[in-house]
Amino acid sequence: MAWLDWLVRTLALVPIALTVLPLWRTPRWWVRVWDYPRLQLAVWLAVMAVAELVLLELAPAGVLILVATLACLAWQLAQIWRYTRLAPLQVQDAVADGSDRMVSVLIANILQTNRDAGRFLAEVRRHDPDLVLVVETDRWWQEQLAPLEAAYPHRVLHPLDNTYGMLLYSRLPLSEVTVQDRVSQDIPSISAMVRLRSGQLVHLHCVHPEPPQVDNDVEQRDAELLLVAEQVAQDGGPTIVCGDLNDVAWSHTTRLFQRISGLLDPRAGRGLYPTFHADYWFARWPLDHVFHDTCFRLVELRVLGHVGSDHFPVLVRLRFDPDAEQAQAPAQDEPSAADHEEAKESIAEGFAAERAEQAERLDPGGA
Numbered sequence: 165m166a167w168l169d170w171l172v173r174t175l176a177l178v179p180i181a182l183t184v185l186p187l188w189r190t191p192r193w194w195v196r197v198w199d200y201p202r203l204q205l206a207v208w209l210a211v212m213a214v215a216e217l218v219l220l221e222l223a224p225a226g227v228l229i230l231v232a233t234l235a236c237l238a239w240q241l242a243q244i245w246r247y248t249r250l251a252p253l254q255v256q257d258a259v260a261d262g263s264d265r266m267v268s269v270l271i272a273n274i275l276q277t278n279r280d281a282g283r284f285l286a287e288v289r290r291h292d293p294d295l296v297l298v299v300e301t302d303r304w305w306q307e308q309l310a311p312l313e314a315a316y317p318h319r320v321l322h323p324l325d326n327t328y329g330m331l332l333y334s335r336l337p338l339s340e341v342t343v344q345d346r347v348s349q350d351i352p353s354i355s356a357m358v359r360l361r362s363g364q365l366v367h368l369h370c371v372h373p374e375p376p377q378v379d380n381d382v383e384q385r386d387a388e389l390l391l392v393a394e395q396v397a398q399d400g401g402p403t404i405v406c407g408d409l410n411d412v413a414w415s416h417t418t419r420l421f422q423r424i425s426g427l428l429d430p431r432a433g434r435g436l437y438p439t440f441h442a443d444y445w446f447a448r449w450p451l452d453h454v455f456h457d458t459c460f461r462l463v464e465l466r467v468l469g470h471v472g473s474d475h476f477p478v479l480v481r482l483r484f485d486p487d488a489e490q491a492q493a494p495a496q497d498e499p500s501a502a503d504h505e506e507a508k509e510s511i512a513e514g515f516a517a518e519r520a521e522q523a524e525r526l527d528p529g530g531a
């Protein structure tokens with residue numbers, strides 16, 4: 165039936181096009197957003213491959229579409245396989261031994277318009293982490309989370325009304341705290357030194373750059389992530405980077421971030437651990453991350469329950485172990501000269517895009 169052939173081919177060409185499109189290295193939001201649903205596209209492609217084998221004649225056109233479908237399916241699976249149990253671990257397991265080298269971090273994009281603070285407070289009390297990072301927090305959220313202050317005497321509170329506020333609560337001492345807009349105005353990040361109970365100092369970077377969305381390309385997001393990567397590489401020493409990165413672990417930008425920073429992803433070899441969208445099981449991918457350097461081993465990695473946000477919180481428990489530095493391989497190959505040049509160019513493009521946006525805000529008509 166001609167109409168059935170047309171329908172199958174059309175339904176196959178869509179995920180093929182959405183697989184090929186992100187190979188174009190452009191910051192345009194309508195391209196970069198297709199980095200996210202690779203698992204969903206892989207399922208779509210697998211279904212279409214079966215439909216093509218069953219319903220299409222093996223004429224040249226049908227064979228060509230089938231080959232393209234299978235090639236795109238293989239490509240999508242190649243991007244996400246390292247975040248399945250089939251891949252080797254980037255981070256070795258550790259046992260919770262109650263030692264003073266343990267540190268736990270809970271991160272949550274709480275959704276600024278969410279008004280169910282009680283559910284989030286209950287999750288924090290249930291898991292009792294050492295550090296709590298909450299983003300998309302305005303002053304209402306700061307007031308609602310005030311009960312945490314008794315248990316978390318060290319705090320960095322930077323609420324904003326633009327969905328980029330950040331609140332950091334810590335029971336471990338913080339020093340050298342800075343809050344800065346690395347690239348985009350009023351989109352802050354937090355940097356600090358955390359002193360573990362053992363006395364070991366750890367660099368902490370908390371980030372929440374802008375996502376790709378209508379009228380918002382990713383130059384500033386990529387620039388912020390790569391600036392953090394360069395700072396991590398420059399500082400050296402034990403490091404944790406956490407937050408809603410608004411990027412998936414398998415994207416080109418995040419892999420470049422890992423190569424330059426040398427940080428590990430505890431998801432690799434364990435699972436996708438998707439955190440967004442909390443309300444739609446069929447459209448989820450990992451946007452909230454904790455990366456760390458090779459001197460930590462993983463005690464626990466868990467996606468927590470629904471707290472009224474469009475993101476699930478993430479809990480990570482780590483054990484500082486200097487011996488792990490020799491046992492754990494770096495996250496990626498050593499960064500090449502081309503990687504450093506690409507990062508430099510991306511950072512320059514991010515600042516240029518921010519200057520253009522600021523000029524547009526000051527002179528919307530371009531007069």
